[in-house]
Amino acid sequence: MTVKQISVFLENKPNQLAEFVKVLNENHIDMRAMSVADTKDFGILRVIVDDTYKTACVLKDAGYICSITPVLAVEIPDEPGGLTKLLTILGENGVNLEYTYAFITRKKETAYMIFRVEDNEKAIEVLTKHGITPICQDALNEL
């Protein structure tokens, strides 16, 4: 019940992101979501794509350093307060978030949150108990 995220090392200098996106474009890879965490000198680019395996191969060939991380993707109503319930559940059950980012899809009124937590199993258990089911890779691919 996790989805695969690709994390890529990028230097913090002009044109790095453009070059990266060009590689995806040339290989007809579609991004579902993207987020960048940066420090002064470098950044970690995190993407959810339609074909994780192909993307990893393409990036490796292009000389990028990347890794695949299982993260949680949760559907939430795209309206004020939509996130509150979810975060409260995680918080009250001691699930610490390392990072998170959001994306929306063509499907109306629904947003998705990506969560990176220390213990995926525990987070899934907590969420399921409260009637929330993280989506799996196949479901994500169909979005």
Add this chain to the structure above:
Amino acid sequence: MEHYYQPEIECASREQIRAWQDERLVHTVKHVYDNVPYYRNMMEEKGVTPADIKSADDLHKLPFITKDDLRDAYPYGLLAVPLSEAVRIQSTSGTTGRRVVAFYTQHDIDLWDDCCARAIMAAGGTKDDVVHVSYGYGLFTGGPGLNGGSHKVGSLTLPMSSGNTDRQIQFMIDLGSTILCCTPSYAAYLAETICERGLQEQIKLKAGIFGAEAWSEEMRQDIQNKLGIKAYDIYGLTEISGPGVSFECSAQTGMHINEDHFIAEIIDPQTGEVLPDGEKGELVFTSITKEAFPLLRYRTRDICVLSHEECPCGRTHVKMTKPMGRSDDMLIVKGVNVFPSQIETVLLNKGYPANYQITVSREHNSDKLEVQVEMTPEMFSDSLGQIAKREEELIAALKAMLGIYAKVQLVAPKSIARSEGKAVRVIDKRNLY
């Protein structure tokens, strides 16, 4: 008026200097041959015995000694007196692998202090001065050397050591320091800070003795203008004694080498051939009065030129230019000796590739050392915290090895140029030479 600490020596005739050198060289060669097996082996390998060395003219017959020898002989292999006679150890910056230790008898320290006293008096120092020593104290020779010299002159000595700029300036004002001894970059930093705070009027400095790193004529002018002082250069190395091997006089056109203690030669670094006066080459020193740690023909790796031209200050000892470069890849950063190979060792030990780039620059008169390292799949992590932690570990390991802070920058794989042939590992933006 020119001040001398030992005028009869500093202004001696060339014949007299030559006579001292002849006699002292012969004695020193016999001393090391008799007391240091390492030297005896080296000389035997070259087929030389003390009997072959009758005067300074025979100096070229002796083998060179290098930093590698000093490391091989670490720790006590080159000690030429019984342990009971030695009273002090000093050491160069660097690591276990690269560390060099030097030994002194009380007599050695006396002579070293004399050399520094000559430098202080050449800078106009007298017993009425307050000598502010902001060189580091400890294994580094800077602090102890100038401290000893100042005592010999009879000046009031302020053993400040390095760092804590606020306190340095406060003491300078309160105690009326007149001569400042520190690295030129620290002098420039102090000068800048004093000007920024508008304290020039409260500073009584008249001269500065600045060494242990390369500095340009522009930097000299800048320090002189800002502090309203005369800034003098001083040269030395732990292996030979410490600061005061040579020093600048009022002419400020090169440093007089204390030739009654050290014989200087200039050689072609490739062939080892001795070069005539005025030619640029590697400086080689033979210490002829040291008891505990005499070195015969020590290759300094510093490139410079010697001049016997008459000096208006009245001193007769040969002058050397500021070092104009190195014949090896050693860098001097913040007065600390840094070899690229030390950085490479740390990287390899920590699992990073040997492909790296060292950049040295100078910002606000302070040296900056930066090491670019390529990211590897093994080192990469999805977590910024993880990467930051590894980066910190690397910085700590570099600090332990080098003794100074080096900024680490992680860069993309294959982004550091692969050179054909000799890798360009170092970019020095300081334009020192």
